[in-house]
Amino acid sequence: MARLFLIAGHGAGDSGAVGNGYTEAERVRTLAYRIKKLGGDYVTLADTSKNWYKTAGINTLTIPKDWQILELHMDSGASSAHGGHVIIKQGYTADKYDNALAKMLKEILPGRSNMIVGRGDLANVNRAAAKGYGYRLVEFGFISNANDVKIFNSRLDEIAKGVLKSFGISVAEDEPPLPKQIPGNPVNDMLLYYRAHCQGVGWLDPVRDGQVAGTVGFSKRLEAIMIDLRKVREKYPDAKLSAKAHIQGIGWVSYDNVEHDTVIGTVGQGKRLEAIELELTGVPGKNIYAQTHLAKFGWTGYIAGGYTSGTVGIKTAVEAMRLKVAQ
């Protein structure tokens, strides 16, 4: 089993290729987060806020020599061009990881006649070779091809697992079960306050414990939410909340230590919030639950902390949210 060092291509203002309503930088980050989530400690995710090409980060990178670097990209070209492939340093022989990745891509994202290509003109390929690191760059299909994008989005988990399998990393136990949902109205005895920032409305008044933040039936996107844990902390001083929001055109953004004035999402940018993941610690025996009202779909069930409520990859706005702390 290898240890994987994962670089998401582009970023830091560079969208990479654009097509079919998506940017390469956002899509490869979404894939990178999924690989990291399923691969756990065997995967080290390189700082996704950085552009690893422009900052030449590999030149100053120090990782054990037996780790393997994988850089994620998507191709662009004529709208009919499709299929994924693996790029390695020109003159090198493909190793078992390259071959396994090529096999997986041929099954899931077919179209290229040469599944493994040697290149001498790519900066990160050369930088990694100069440092003696095992490295390959994978183009996960063409973002300019509608069908490749459809495959990428709908089979994201399979691709993420295929990557991990290619490096001998097992995912079976790490794969999260279906989100835990609680029917009806869970018992709760805490005062969790939260408020939504909505399209054309701005910040709405705070609500609490299962009340609706945002709007239902007005087709207004929810753009941001603030969650106030201060009442919870009166009972559980160690209560700590972290959050991840999937934001239109940006992708996943993490908020490590959410305070009452932490803006989860964006304000003034006209961007919809698409999904949220919350994680509450320091409250023994209880979890945080989020229910989202999605454009076109309506209410989801209550989703337990640590799982995604909302959608990724289908451009659907969260319009309202209910939160509660419960058993």
Ligand SMILES: [Zn+2]
């Ligand atoms: Zn690229």
